[in-house]
Amino acid sequence: MKLQRAHVLVSVDPETVMAGAKEVEERLIKEIESRGLSDEIKVLETGTLGISGKGVVLVVYPEGIYYENVKPDDVPKIVEEHLLKGRPVKELMLPELPVRAVKRETVGLTRKQVRIVLENAGVIDPENIEEYIAVGGYEALEKALTSMKPEEVIEEVKKSGLRGRGGAGFPTGLKWEFTRKAEGDIKYVICNADEGEPGTFKDRLILEGDPHKLLEGMMLCAYAIGARKGYIYIRGEYALSIKRMQKAIDDAYKYGLLGEDILGTGFSFDIEIKKGAGAYVCGEETALIESLEGKRGQPRFKPPYPVTHGLWQKPTVVNNVETLANVPSIIKNGAEWYKKFGTEKSTGTKVYTILGHVKYPGLIEVEMGTPLREIIFSYGGGIKNGKKFKAALVGGAAGVFLPDRLLDVKMDFDNLKEYKAVLGSGAILVMNEDACMVDMLFSIIRFFYHESCGKCTPCRIGTRELLELIKKVRKGEGEESDLDKMIKISESMWKSSFCPLGQSLIMPVKSAIENFREEFVKHLDKEFHCENCRR
Amino acid sequence: MAEMVKLYIDGKEVEVPKGTTILEAAQKLGIYIPTLCYHPDLRPTGACGICVVEVEGAPTPKRACCTPVTEGMKVTTNSKSLRELRKGIIELLLSDHHVDCPSCPANEKCELQSLANYLGVDMNALPKILERKPLDETSIAIVRDPNKCILCGRCIIVCNELQTVSAITYTNRGFEAHVDTFFSMGLGNSSCVNCGQCTVYCPTGALTEKSEIDMVWDAILDPDKHVVVQEAPALRATLGEEFGMEPGTVTTGKMYAVLKKLGFDVVFDTNFAADLTIMEEANEFVQRVKNGGPLPLITSCSPGWIKFMETFFPDIAKHVSTCKSPQQMFGALAKTYYAKEAGVDPSKIVSVSIMPCTAKKYEARRPEMRDSGYQDVDYVLTTRELVRMIKEAGIDYKNLPEEEADELMGMYTGAGTIFGATGGVMEAAVRTAYWMITGRNMEKVDLKVVRGIEGIKEAEVDIDGLKVKVAVAHGLGNARELLTKVRKQLEETGESEYAFIEIMACPGGCVGGGGQPKGSDFARRARRGEGLYKEDKSLRYRCSHENPAIKRVYEKFLEKPGSEIAHKLLHTYYFKRNIVSGEAIEEVTHKH
Numbered sequence A: 001m002k003l004q005r006a007h008v009l010v011s012v013d014p015e016t017v018m019a020g021a022k023e024v025e026e027r028l029i030k031e032i033e034s035r036g037l038s039d040e041i042k043v044l045e046t047g048t049l050g051i052s053g054k055g056v057v058l059v060v061y062p063e064g065i066y067y068e069n070v071k072p073d074d075v076p077k078i079v080e081e082h083l084l085k086g087r088p089v090k091e092l093m094l095p096e097l098p099v100r101a102v103k104r105e106t107v108g109l110t111r112k113q114v115r116i117v118l119e120n121a122g123v124i125d126p127e128n129i130e131e132y133i134a135v136g137g138y139e140a141l142e143k144a145l146t147s148m149k150p151e152e153v154i155e156e157v158k159k160s161g162l163r164g165r166g167g168a169g170f171p172t173g174l175k176w177e178f179t180r181k182a183e184g185d186i187k188y189v190i191c192n193a194d195e196g197e198p199g200t201f202k203d204r205l206i207l208e209g210d211p212h213k214l215l216e217g218m219m220l221c222a223y224a225i226g227a228r229k230g231y232i233y234i235r236g237e238y239a240l241s242i243k244r245m246q247k248a249i250d251d252a253y254k255y256g257l258l259g260e261d262i263l264g265t266g267f268s269f270d271i272e273i274k275k276g277a278g279a280y281v282c283g284e285e286t287a288l289i290e291s292l293e294g295k296r297g298q299p300r301f302k303p304p305y306p307v308t309h310g311l312w313q314k315p316t317v318v319n320n321v322e323t324l325a326n327v328p329s330i331i332k333n334g335a336e337w338y339k340k341f342g343t344e345k346s347t348g349t350k351v352y353t354i355l356g357h358v359k360y361p362g363l364i365e366v367e368m369g370t371p372l373r374e375i376i377f378s379y380g381g382g383i384k385n386g387k388k389f390k391a392a393l394v395g396g397a398a399g400v401f402l403p404d405r406l407l408d409v410k411m412d413f414d415n416l417k418e419y420k421a422v423l424g425s426g427a428i429l430v431m432n433e434d435a436c437m438v439d440m441l442f443s444i445i446r447f448f449y450h451e452s453c454g455k456c457t458p459c460r461i462g463t464r465e466l467l468e469l470i471k472k473v474r475k476g477e478g479e480e481s482d483l484d485k486m487i488k489i490s491e492s493m494w495k496s497s498f499c500p501l502g503q504s505l506i507m508p509v510k511s512a513i514e515n516f517r518e519e520f521v522k523h524l525d526k527e528f529h530c531e532n533c534r535r
Numbered sequence B: 001m002a003e004m005v006k007l008y009i010d011g012k013e014v015e016v017p018k019g020t021t022i023l024e025a026a027q028k029l030g031i032y033i034p035t036l037c038y039h040p041d042l043r044p045t046g047a048c049g050i051c052v053v054e055v056e057g058a059p060t061p062k063r064a065c066c067t068p069v070t071e072g073m074k075v076t077t078n079s080k081s082l083r084e085l086r087k088g089i090i091e092l093l094l095s096d097h098h099v100d101c102p103s104c105p106a107n108e109k110c111e112l113q114s115l116a117n118y119l120g121v122d123m124n125a126l127p128k129i130l131e132r133k134p135l136d137e138t139s140i141a142i143v144r145d146p147n148k149c150i151l152c153g154r155c156i157i158v159c160n161e162l163q164t165v166s167a168i169t170y171t172n173r174g175f176e177a178h179v180d181t182f183f184s185m186g187l188g189n190s191s192c193v194n195c196g197q198c199t200v201y202c203p204t205g206a207l208t209e210k211s212e213i214d215m216v217w218d219a220i221l222d223p224d225k226h227v228v229v230q231e232a233p234a235l236r237a238t239l240g241e242e243f244g245m246e247p248g249t250v251t252t253g254k255m256y257a258v259l260k261k262l263g264f265d266v267v268f269d270t271n272f273a274a275d276l277t278i279m280e281e282a283n284e285f286v287q288r289v290k291n292g293g294p295l296p297l298i299t300s301c302s303p304g305w306i307k308f309m310e311t312f313f314p315d316i317a318k319h320v321s322t323c324k325s326p327q328q329m330f331g332a333l334a335k336t337y338y339a340k341e342a343g344v345d346p347s348k349i350v351s352v353s354i355m356p357c358t359a360k361k362y363e364a365r366r367p368e369m370r371d372s373g374y375q376d377v378d379y380v381l382t383t384r385e386l387v388r389m390i391k392e393a394g395i396d397y398k399n400l401p402e403e404e405a406d407e408l409m410g411m412y413t414g415a416g417t418i419f420g421a422t423g424g425v426m427e428a429a430v431r432t433a434y435w436m437i438t439g440r441n442m443e444k445v446d447l448k449v450v451r452g453i454e455g456i457k458e459a460e461v462d463i464d465g466l467k468v469k470v471a472v473a474h475g476l477g478n479a480r481e482l483l484t485k486v487r488k489q490l491e492e493t494g495e496s497e498y499a500f501i502e503i504m505a506c507p508g509g510c511v512g513g514g515g516q517p518k519g520s521d522f523a524r525r526a527r528r529g530e531g532l533y534k535e536d537k538s539l540r541y542r543c544s545h546e547n548p549a550i551k552r553v554y555e556k557f558l559e560k561p562g563s564e565i566a567h568k569l570l571h572t573y574y575f576k577r578n579i580v581s582g583e584a585i586e587e588v589t590h591k592h
C-alpha cells in the first residue's frame, strides 16, 4: 500500500452526481496531476458522505475537512491552497462542522459517536482490499478460522448481545444457532441489502464505504452456521453499491478469502450478488427469498421460518447489512468489549439516518440507548432556520410519530417498545412547526398503498380504504368518525394482515392521530385553512 | 407413528400429529372456523385472513388454515373481537366487489356470499371503492370477471400446480394486483386448455363457464327447431347432490325426466356414444397391437387433455387415439344417423350436450368438428348451467318421477357409464378389446386396480396370455408427469413400457370435471365415481359390444368399427399449438 500524504474523498451518489460530482472529480485529478502531486495525493470516490442538500461534497483527509457546494472552478483553489499550501479554503468549508459518520472526532459535543460499523467508511479506499487489511480487516476471520470452532463463534455472538439491525431486533447469535442446528447439509447466508425505506441510506454507506467489512461478517456467519454459499440482495437502484461490492468480492477471491479452502483451513465459501426487484416488501426476508428464487416478491407464511426452511427450503440466515458489519469487531475484540457499548439488552451501536428539518441531515452512529432528544438536537444540530420542533417519525415509514413530550425516549429495542415504537430502519425524520401531520400521514399511507404486495385482503384493500379516508380528511370533507375508522382499519390490518408490512401501518396511523388529534380535527372543518398542506 | 401434539381449542383437549394446522385440529373436534381462501385440496395461501383465531400468548391472532399447532397451545376460535375482525375483512372485500348476487352465476354456491350471511354483513350497505374492470370474454369456454375476484389465489395454484398449464398468474401489486394471463391477452389467446378446474375451485363468480343457457332456451322455445340433447355420464352422479340428495346418488331417470320437462324434443344419452367410442377405440387398440403400433395408445375423450397435448406434447400426437370424444361422436351421428332414421331435416336439428366439462364447449367449436356437414354439436351446457336452468324453471328435481331416454341413441351399458370416472375408459376398453381379441367376454369384467383417486395408476392386464401394461392419469399435473416419463422412454429406446394409457384432464375424471358444481373437493369427486361404478354393476349389459343400440348403429349405418364411414364421422386429427397463445400452428396427424 502506497503511503499517501492526503486523500480527497468525493461523494458520489445520485444527488451529488446531479450537482456535478464527476466533473469536480475529473478536475481534481487534472489539477493534482498538473502540479505533479499524483503520487502524494489520492482522489477517491466514495458513496454518500451522509450529507444532503449541499451539492458536491468533498472531504480531505487526514484533517477531515469538509467542502460543500464545490464547483469545478473551485477546484484549482482547493488544490493550490489546501493541498499544496495546507491552508483550508474557509469559504467553501461546511459552516459548522457536523458530527457525522465519516468524521472521526467530534467537536463540542457531550457524547462521542462510537464507531464500530462505520469505523472505516470514508477513511479507507473501499475499492482497495489492502487498505482494509491494513486497518486490521480480515483479522477476525483469520482468528475464527484458525482458533475458534463454529460453535464458539456463535457463542461469542450470542454473548455479545448483538440483535438484528434490520428492524425486528432478533438476537443474531440465536438465529445463527437455530440455523446451525437445523437439519440439512446445505445452508445459506443472505445479506439483506434491500434498504427500501424512503430516505434511508445507512446500509448503503457500509456497502459503498467498507464493503470488505460486510464480506467478512458474512464469512464469519457462513463459517458459524456451516454455509457454503451466500447472497447479497442489493437494492437495484444502488448501482455504485453493486459495483463496489462486486469489486470487493472479486478481490477477496484473488486474495484467497473466498472460494475453496479459504486460508488453507478447509473452509469454503462463495458469495454472489443479486439485484433487488425494486419493491419495498422484498426487504421482508421471506419475500426476499421468493424473489431470490426467481418468483414474485411476496411474503411466505411463517412458520416455518427461514432458519429451518429458507432459500430453496434450506436452513438460511437472513441478516441486515449493519448486523453483519458488527460481527468482525465482535469476533476480533470479544463479546465483553462489545457489551461495553449500549445498554444491557441492546448492546453496541446503532446507525441512524437523520432526515428532515434538522441542521445536519445525514448519518450518525451512536451507542444504543442514546436519547432521541440528543440525537436530534446534538448530533442533528437541532431544527434549522430557528424553527420549532414539532414531531419526529422514528423507525421509518412504519414508525411512530413522537411529539416533543416523548423525545426523552432512550433509543433501544426495549425502551422503544414501551412507546409502541420500533427502531425499524433506523430512519429519524424530523419535522418542524411547518409540517402538517395530516399531510405527513397521507404520504405514509400512500407509500403503503403503493408498496402493498396485494397478496392479502386486509392490506390490499385496507390500505386503499385508508387512502380514501385520509384524502377525505385532507380535503376537509371528513368527519370525526373517519379518524376512528382509520384507527379501526389499521388495527384490523395489524391483527389480520399476512406479513409485517400490512401489520405495521398501525404505528404511524395511530401515533399520528392520537398524538396530534387536535390538528386532525381542525382539518375536518371545511373552512379551516392549513398553511402547511396548502388547503 | 408421527409425533403427537396436544392442544386446547375452545377449552377442549385434542391430540393431533405434529405439523397439523389449527384448522385441521379444530375440524377433528367438530369446531367450525370460517375460511375463504382455504380449500382442502390445495396448498393454503393465507390470503384472506378470515380464519384468524386467538392463541394465548400471541400478540395478534393467527391464521388457522396455515398455522401449525404447538404443544400446549390454547386456541380460541370465536370471540366478539374475532367476529368483528372477520366481519371487517368481509366488508373490505365487498367494498371492492361488484355485488349482484341474484344474477351472478355463483349465486347460492358462493363462499363469499355465504360467509357474509353467516357473519351478518349487509352486502349492499357498504360504500364502494370498486373501479369496474372489463370482463375477459376472449375464451370460448371460460369467463373471468375481475370485479368478483377476491384474490384468494386458488385458481393460480390450480392452474400452475395442479394442472401445470400456467395460463394465469398474479400481475401488478397492491390494490392493482389481479389475476391475469400473459400480457393480458385474455384466456382465449392463452395456453389455457379450458379444463375449467379454476372455475370449480373459484369461491366466487369471478371464474365461470361462458354461459349458453340463453341460446338453449331460445332453441327450445323455437317451434321450428328440433332440439336433441345428450348428457355425459358424470351428470347422473352429480345432479342429485345439487338438490339435497347424498353425493354420489345416481339419478339417471330423474335426469331424463327433467330434460323432457325443460322442453327438449328428444332426450338421448352420451353414454350411448361412450359405448360407441369404446368400439372404435378398442378396435384401434387391437389394430395397433396387431400391426406393430404405434404404442402406447393414449385415450382422446377429454378435450382439455387434447389441447394440453397439442400445446405441450405435440410430439406424441401419433400415440393419441384418433377417436373423437363421445360428445363429438354423438354430434356427428345426431345430424346424420338420427336425422335419417327419424326423418328430420338435419339443418333444423339443434344438438345440445350437457357436460361436466368446460373444455367441451371449446371442443364443440373446433373448426374440424363439422363432419355431419353442420356444426356437429351446437351448444354445450355445464352441469352448473343445467342446475341453474332447473332452478330457473322451478322444478322439484328430488321428487320428480323417473323417465326413460329415447331409444335410438339413449341405450347404454355399464362400460359407457364408467367413462365418467378416472380409470373408467381404460376398464371399458379392456372389456371390449378382450372380446375383440378372444371372441369372448372376460370372466370378471371388474378392473378394480385402475379405479380410485390416486393420481397415477398402473396395472398389468392379461388378455388371454397377452400381457399388457396400462396406466391411468387424471389431472394434468399427473398427466404431465406420466407423459414426461413415456416421452423419455420413447426417445431413449423407441418404445414404452405401457401399451395403453388413459388420460383425463380433470382430477377424478369427469365426475371432477371443470363444469361440475363449485367447491367439489377430491372426496366428493370420489363419491360420485363410486356412484357410477355402482350403476355399472346394476346394469344388464356391462360391455359396450353388447349394447343392442350399438349393434344397430353398425348394422344400419356405420358398418363396422374402423370402417370408412366410421372414420369420416367418428375420428379426428390433431394440431401443434403455440405455447403462449394456444393458436394452432400446423396439423401433426391427419385424417385418413
Ligand SMILES: Cc1cc2nc3c(=O)[nH]c(=O)nc-3n(C[C@H](O)[C@H](O)[C@H](O)COP(=O)(O)O)c2cc1C
Pocket (backbone or CB within 6 Å): A163, A164, A165, A166, A167, A168, A169, A170, A172, A192, A193, A194, A195, A196, A197, A280, A281, A282, A283, A284, A285, A286, A318, A319, A320, A321, A323, A324, A499, A500, A501
Ligand atoms: C416490509 C418490510 C421491509 C423490510 N425491509 C428490510 C430491509 O430493507 N432491510 C433489512 O435488512 N430488513 C428489512 N426487513 C426486515 C427483514 O424481514 C428481516 O427481519 C431482517 O432482514 C433480518 O435481519 P436482522 O436479524 O439482521 O435484522 C423488512 C421487513 C419488512 C416487514
Ligand code: SF4
Pocket (backbone or CB within 6 Å): A281, A299, A451, A452, A453, A454, A455, A456, A457, A459, A460, A497, A498, A499, A500, A501, A502, A503
Ligand atoms: S400485508 Fe399482505 S398485502 Fe401487505 S405486503 Fe404483506 S402479504 Fe402483501
Ligand code: SF4
Pocket (backbone or CB within 6 Å): B097, B098, B099, B100, B101, B102, B104, B105, B106, B107, B108, B110, B111, B112, B113, B148, B204, B205, B206
Ligand atoms: S361472487 Fe358471490 S358475492 Fe359476488 S355477486 Fe356473485 S354470488 Fe354475490
Ligand code: SF4
Pocket (backbone or CB within 6 Å): B142, B158, B159, B163, B165, B166, B167, B168, B187, B191, B192, B193, B194, B195, B196, B197, B198, B199
Ligand atoms: S381452465 Fe384450466 S387451463 Fe384454463 S385457466 Fe383455468 S385451470 Fe388454467
Ligand code: SF4
Pocket (backbone or CB within 6 Å): B148, B149, B150, B151, B152, B153, B154, B155, B156, B179, B198, B201, B202, B203, B204, B206, B207
Ligand atoms: S378468480 Fe376466483 S379463484 Fe381466482 S383468485 Fe379470484 S376469487 Fe380466487
Ligand code: FES
Pocket (backbone or CB within 6 Å): B034, B035, B036, B037, B038, B045, B046, B047, B048, B049, B050, B051, B052, B063, B064, B065, B066
Ligand atoms: S382461510 Fe385462512 S387465510 Fe384465508
Ligand code: FES
Pocket (backbone or CB within 6 Å): B195, B301, B302, B303, B304, B305, B356, B357, B358, B359, B360, B504, B505, B506, B509, B510, B511, B512, B513, B514, B515
Ligand atoms: S374432460 Fe373435462 S370433465 Fe372430462
